[in-house]
Amino acid sequence: MTLLTLSASVPSIKPFCYAKDDCNPTHTQSAVCFIALYLIALGTGGIKPCVSTYGADQFDDADETEKKQKSSFFNWFYFSINVGALVATSVLVWVQDNVGWGWGFGIPAVAMAIAVASFFSGTRLYRNQKPGGSPLTRICQVLVASVKKYRVRVPADKTLLYETADTESAIKGSRKIDHTKDFR
Incomplete structure (x- = not known):
């Protein structure tokens, strides 16, 4: 996300546009943009299937209270996913069109940095399941x-x-x- 934000903000890697839809990026500018997009796709593909299951591992199925909390966790998890998608397809698109692409990519980059810092700050509190073979x-x-x-x-x-x-x-x-x- 940071690299994509930089490719939309830093003049040397941001394509020069003659008019609204008339931009001519260099090979380097295109490469930076596509590398950023591929890294986002790779990261998303790596984390999406793991986030919900890792969240579920934080609850003990043997404890009835935690079993109910697990159900509540999934409700809030998917609610948050959908609210994020709604904000991304409405507010961020408006920001990109009316304020600029740098801000449109910068806001989710900052949100991602906050999420990663938040995740790692709780590392000592997580329950980690031991792998059970292949x-x-x-x-x-x-x-x-x-x-x-x-x-x-x-x-x-x-x-x-x-x-x-x-x-x-x-x-x-x-x-x-x-x-x-x-x-x-």
């Missing part, structure tokens, strides 16, 4: 088991469909999947 191994185990048990009949006792408490089904460092009637 996720690819677990996916392969599920695929192999589903192929092997393709013709197995469903038992009348539905509790037999879920993980057992013995060590045979235990994966070191992972939690058991709770029984639920919400999803078949």
Whole structure:
């Protein structure tokens, strides 16, 4: 975000425009702009799938109070995501059109810096789950088991469909999947 803000603000890397829609950037100016955009895409792709799950890891499923707080967390999390999208597609677009592109990119860059500083300031308070082996191994185990048990009949006792408490089904460092009637 900082590099994109600089590419819209610093005269040496900002394209010179003859008229409103008549700009001729140099190769270096284009490269700086595209590198900034690719870095934003890479960062977004890396953090988006992890943020909500890391937030969920902060709550203990065994504690009923924290289980309710987890639900509230997701409500506020997605509400914040949508409010951010609304502000980005309305207020920031207005700022870019009426004030300038430097401000239009600078405001979210400052907001991102504040968010990163806020996140790292709470590092000592976070619950970190230990990794339970390779996720690819677990996916392969599920695929192999589903192929092997393709013709197995469903038992009348539905509790037999879920993980057992013995060590045979235990994966070191992972939690058991709770029984639920919400999803078949």
